[in-house]
Amino acid sequence: MIKTTTVKVGEQPTGVPMEVPVIKIQGQGNGPRVYIxxxxxxxxxxxxxxxxxxLEFFRQYPxxxxxxxxxxxxxxxxxQKSGEFTLGRFDPVTGTNWNRQYHFDSSLLEPFSQQYLDADEAVIRDAFRERLREQFYERQSxxxxxxxxxxxxxxxxxxxMEADIVLDLHTGPISARHLYVPEYARERARHFNIPLNILIPSDFDGALDEASFSPWWQLSQQFAKHGRKLPVMVDAFTLELGSQELLDVNAAERDALGICNYLQHQGMWPDKPFNCDPISLYACDLSDYKAYHSPAGGQVEYQxxxxxxxxxxxxLATLWHFNTLGSESCLSRELTLPCDSIPVLHFASASVQQGTELYKVLTNTFML
Amino acid sequence: MIKTTTVKVGEQPTGVPMEVPVIKIQGQGNGPRVYIxxxxxxxxxxxxxxxxxxLEFFRQYPxxxxxxxxxxxxxxxxxQKSGEFTLGRFDPVTGTNWNRQYHFDSSLLEPFSQQYLDADEAVIRDAFRERLREQFYERQSxxxxxxxxxxxxxxxxxxxMEADIVLDLHTGPISARHLYVPEYARERARHFNIPLNILIPSDFDGALDEASFSPWWQLSQQFAKHGRKLPVMVDAFTLELGSQELLDVNAAERDALGICNYLQHQGMWPDKPFNCDPISLYACDLSDYKAYHSPAGGQVEYQxxxxxxxxxxxxLATLWHFNTLGSESCLSRELTLPCDSIPVLHFASASVQQGTELYKVLTNTFML
Amino acid sequence: MIKTTTVKVGEQPTGVPMEVPVIKIQGQGNGPRVYIxxxxxxxxxxxxxxxxxxLEFFRQYPxxxxxxxxxxxxxxxxxQKSGEFTLGRFDPVTGTNWNRQYHFDSSLLEPFSQQYLDADEAVIRDAFRERLREQFYERQSxxxxxxxxxxxxxxxxxxxMEADIVLDLHTGPISARHLYVPEYARERARHFNIPLNILIPSDFDGALDEASFSPWWQLSQQFAKHGRKLPVMVDAFTLELGSQELLDVNAAERDALGICNYLQHQGMWPDKPFNCDPISLYACDLSDYKAYHSPAGGQVEYQxxxxxxxxxxxxLATLWHFNTLGSESCLSRELTLPCDSIPVLHFASASVQQGTELYKVLTNTFML
Amino acid sequence: MIKTTTVKVGEQPTGVPMEVPVIKIQGQGNGPRVYIxxxxxxxxxxxxxxxxxxLEFFRQYPxxxxxxxxxxxxxxxxxQKSGEFTLGRFDPVTGTNWNRQYHFDSSLLEPFSQQYLDADEAVIRDAFRERLREQFYERQSxxxxxxxxxxxxxxxxxxxMEADIVLDLHTGPISARHLYVPEYARERARHFNIPLNILIPSDFDGALDEASFSPWWQLSQQFAKHGRKLPVMVDAFTLELGSQELLDVNAAERDALGICNYLQHQGMWPDKPFNCDPISLYACDLSDYKAYHSPAGGQVEYQxxxxxxxxxxxxLATLWHFNTLGSESCLSRELTLPCDSIPVLHFASASVQQGTELYKVLTNTFML
Structure with a gap:
């Protein structure tokens, strides 16, 4: 029932194929299709x-x-190494963020919605997915x-694109656990039990979560224009599970438990075998998720x-100017924020330029 | 009449200010203000x-x-060095292209055009520039x-933003000379005497040329909606002057001559002292300026x-797969394009991944 | 009594001089000259x-x-940034470690020792230093x-090279505090109060500590060959003060206290105002300071x-092979060492190649 | 008679093995064993x-x-890409040059030479190679x-290490063809027909050519100490075939022809089917192969x-300081060398720091 395979995703100058491992678990019944x-x-x-x-949980509870x-x-x-660290956020040739290259061309929406305005939801779902596939094949050719x-x-x-639920597992630099939540899925997002949440609009900007849900959300908006209420048929989330360059297999069990808790509320296990201790869940809108940039170059104590x-x-942090040691100039300054906040993550290095993103924080927070 | 100064543009972790040299030449009369x-x-x-x-020309012909x-x-x-080469296309921390970070927020257009709908052109020009400045100071604070x-x-x-003409001097990787031309300035672009030209729409996408002309073009569009014809008051171009990592001071004299030829047609020298030998000027639309990506990983002879x-x-090029040497597999393949073209530039390295941008070419070309 | 200046150490392609800040404190009397x-x-x-x-301590206790x-x-x-991290261990153009480029040419030893075989120690000290300076100026010209x-x-x-004591302050990647000690200075090294110590031979290999003490140690050896016992007149140490990319100004006070404790034993403050709580000091020979390299590629939990x-x-660590998830292959393996040890530092990233230096450890340890 | 295989040389963090292609051609008779x-x-x-x-030649002339x-x-x-270029000269994690990590421990020489002082040359050859293998396996375990x-x-x-002749094919940055020749093999080196030659001493410093011939040269020296004349049984050369990042398959035919010319003089084809047009061959000693470093930061026209x-x-080159444009300061300076020379290679970028290796040149040249 568990099958493993690989999918080729590229090719190196030496001719070595770049492949990713793929694990497929066949469902027992009629639950949602999930891609992680x-x-x-x-x-x-x-x-x-x-x-x-x-995978351990799925083996125990099919x-x-x-x-x-x-x-x-x-x-x-x-x-991709550069010094001891993994230079893995962007393409080293072009600088393009690896998570901004997914595809959707919204021009298919209007003709589609006209054709399927009166169709059954299940028919719409299958036909729209087929249209997305066609758009893909055309592009690839x-x-x-x-x-x-x-x-x-x-x-x-x-x-x-074949899934009803898409979860993209990330981390921040030095980071607390947080979750990007499309606004329409706000209620369901609670079940992940992740303490910090950012509500994002449902536009498409090239990330996997957006690429997965935004076509379906835009489809729903398109139908609404024509007067029909259509649910958003796909959920997609980006989970930020702590800090980069850090592997913690015990903490991963708690992370997995939250995901299973969400999945069981989506019908993955009718008998709901998973249980999370509830915690306080804070949230803010994306426009209130603020980055604070260093006002000067220097070396930083994150506080x-x-x-x-x-x-x-x-x-928030102390910025040191050791180049002024022994002189009259300002040796250090305390950095603060203009409003109340909850810090979510900070930069991974002590040496910063003017403009380095030092912290990202939730502001104008509310309970999710 | 020539003054030099520096402007601080950033600050390093060591506290060293990053400064750029600025050369200011005071005009003799009433010509356009130029920024290069x-x-x-x-x-x-x-x-x-x-x-x-x-600068030599300006000294000779004020x-x-x-x-x-x-x-x-x-x-x-x-x-920023990485090996022998200059890793200078994007911010090494974030991957962001250095030429995609200029600013314009179009929300100021509608209130501005309503207020100034019946004003003189000169008044509009000064007032709009002042509005752009205000937008800037607000952002910086x-x-x-x-x-x-x-x-x-x-x-x-x-x-x-203080100039009537903005020229941003770039190069390609391994490249012929070419010019990005906003469509509205097509006629004037000829005077640069650059053989290959790409006509670009006048939207804003963060590059300096766009950031310089697009606000004025959008202003013109906005006035047009209200029924008033307003010229686009700023010209801006990106010039691509050959290959990167290459300094050729003699060739630079020819490049400078083309620029002076353009400037004298814009009124910089009423007596028009500069003379270019006319050459054939080819052009295509941006949508016909095509990138060809390597169909596989390998090592390339650019042909x-x-x-x-x-x-x-x-x-176009031969793609070699030396990992298959001595075996039955395909050792090399000839790459071709599906249509007639004029190659403009090619990639700078012989080792390429599947998807590397090998060549950029003009297609559907016409004389400028 | 405290003067600050800068020394130019290089020049960037833009023409920007690279300068380092220099803080000079004039001594009250006859103590050792110190360079840090x-x-x-x-x-x-x-x-x-x-x-x-x-500097705070020196202000309080001149x-x-x-x-x-x-x-x-x-x-x-x-x-030098590469992604979020500081690519600061080697020259990004050539790969050369920044701390392997100091200079000493031992060919001056034999003629010098013949000339000064019967001289006073103070005369030898001044004359040898002068010879070192001459060697330097020759090379620079x-x-x-x-x-x-x-x-x-x-x-x-x-x-x-003007100092009697040279301290080079480093850190490891993720690291405990440790000290490199030239064997001849073993007794004195205790006063730094650093828990882990590596005894190094007194050869020259291009690092600052070696470049500082090795000429004097080799001079002493040379005199010994001629039958005269000459003390090693310069002490030099490399201190490894915790982890890279981490600034902890409180911990730095404890680090500074250890240094002052050493300095007061070298005669810097006759009234010995500093006091360190003694801790256990472990040591091993350089040949017993072992690096353990990953036996395979994978992702690591450092334990x-x-x-x-x-x-x-x-x-020691668990090495995970997530590419085998769901298959029969080995998913993870526990890594161990063949002998008792005290781990000193580990690699800074979770993703490692076969051969990555995972840990460095003291073996065959003894009390310093 | 031609067999292809792969050899695993490492493993990536994803678990992907790093493999190199290996082409084996079985000889027709008794010629030298060759590794390229x-x-x-x-x-x-x-x-x-x-x-x-x-390979084409070997197919035609077995x-x-x-x-x-x-x-x-x-x-x-x-x-390993960094921007458009291949960052392939050193390990991106440690900075270590990929061609300085080969192995030889000379402590085996003395016991070996004592044991085999009176043995036949063929016996010595086989026994010494076996000893090298043993040293290897010990290290690997x-x-x-x-x-x-x-x-x-x-x-x-x-x-x-199994070969009698080892050829390591390199290129310079921007470079003419040149050859590193161990002094003892000077006569034979002519047959490569490479215009510029550097005579190197026969010490071991970690490069493949040295790692291949130096043990055998040191063996010969060791036997000489004991009064027996033993030839150096292995030839090894580093060939520098033009510029990096450049693939020229036609020029490669000429390069291959020179190699075959050398091989036929070593007995690879008794009927000597290959013919090179003789050219002038210049050479100098390694100590006369000089690097000229930029006296300042700036941008360079290589002349x-x-x-x-x-x-x-x-x-030699013009060094431009565009940061001084318009001011009184020196805008450019002409760089020259203090003696006659033949330039071999120059740096690959126009932007240089103070100290960048601008050119390497032969001095005190003679005909090979």
């Missing part, structure tokens, strides 16, 4: 351990729906080819604790 | 030599209008700060000559 | 904070001998120039605690 | 095309001795493992032609 992917950013390894723990899981989804990014990042993205997206409320004006 | 910048991409050095040659020139506009990009790339871009753009017509199906 | 440097490896920032704390301190000693390495790394190293070494004894065969 | 390798530095691709042309050829010998270096670069080097060296004599004081 990890490590598209090369330094963000924790999701692989979460997939390992999920799921109703089909599951496809892809750990180590970006061989090029994972294997261009005589001009695709970029390296597009090859990777399209091979992954071809699997993701604000992650996932702990920080009052306006309280110490 | 080079080397925003760190490996693209030829523009610095062009500014040197322009211009009517004010000129501001910034060579070596990106200290961080120029000084955010308590959340700006990114490293935004600091750089805004400090340069503050100078560029199609730059700036020479290439018929459909003729050899 | 930090951050020659760009990511190793903690030493800067230690210099800050030392030292007998002259002190020269250079924080942020490598502007190029500190400012070569018409063929020096490499970028040699410019940096020689400018720093010119200051260091052995730093600065804690680890018995042979006990878990 | 290309592209150990990732950007140096031309040798792959030379191996392709050699050789007497066995031949083993390894194109694309360094998968990690070839596939260390419980502490090997570095990534050592895994690569040892897997290649295991093949090379001296490669493989053309350059008189002392004649223009």
């Amino acid at each position: 992917q990890a490590n598209i950013h090369g330094a963000e390894v924790q999701g692989n351990a979460v997939i390992y723990q999920l 799921p109703q729906g089909d599951v496809v899981m892809v750990p180590q989804a970006n061989p090029l990014g994972i294997n 261009s005589p001009w080819g695709l970029t390296c990042g597009q090859h990777l993205a399209m091979n992954l997206q071809e699997m993701a 604000a604790l992650l996932n702990q409320p920080l009052a306006a004006g309280k110490p | 910048q080079a080397n925003i991409h760190g490996a693209e050095v030829q523009g610095n030599a062009v500014i040197y040659q322009l 211009p009517q209008g004010d000129v501001v020139m910034v060579p070596q506009a990106n200290p961080l990009g120029i000084n 955010s308590p959340w700060g700006l990114t490293c790339g935004q600091h750089l871009a805004m400090n340069l753009q503050e100078m560029a 199609a000559l730059l700036n020479q017509p290439l018929a459909a199906g003729k050899p | 440097q930090a951050n020659i490896h760009g990511a190793e920032v903690q030493g800067n904070a230690v210099i800050y704390q030392l 030292p007998q001998g002259d002190v020269v301190m250079v924080p942020q000693a490598n502007p190029l390495g500190i400012n 070569s018409p063929w120039g020096l490499t970028c790394g040699q410019h940096l190293a020689m400018n720093l070494q010119e200051m260091a 052995a605690l730093l600065n804690q004894p680890l018995a042979a065969g006990k878990p | 390798q290309a592209n150990i530095h990732g950007a140096e691709v031309q040798g792959n095309a030379v191996i392709y042309q050699l 050789p007497q001795g066995d031949v083993v050829m390894v194109p694309q010998a360094n998968p990690l270096g070839i596939n 260390s419980p502490w493992g090997l570095t990534c670069g050592q895994h690569l080097a040892m897997n290649l060296q295991e093949m090379a 001296a032609l490669l493989n053309q004599p350059l008189a002392a004081g004649k223009p």
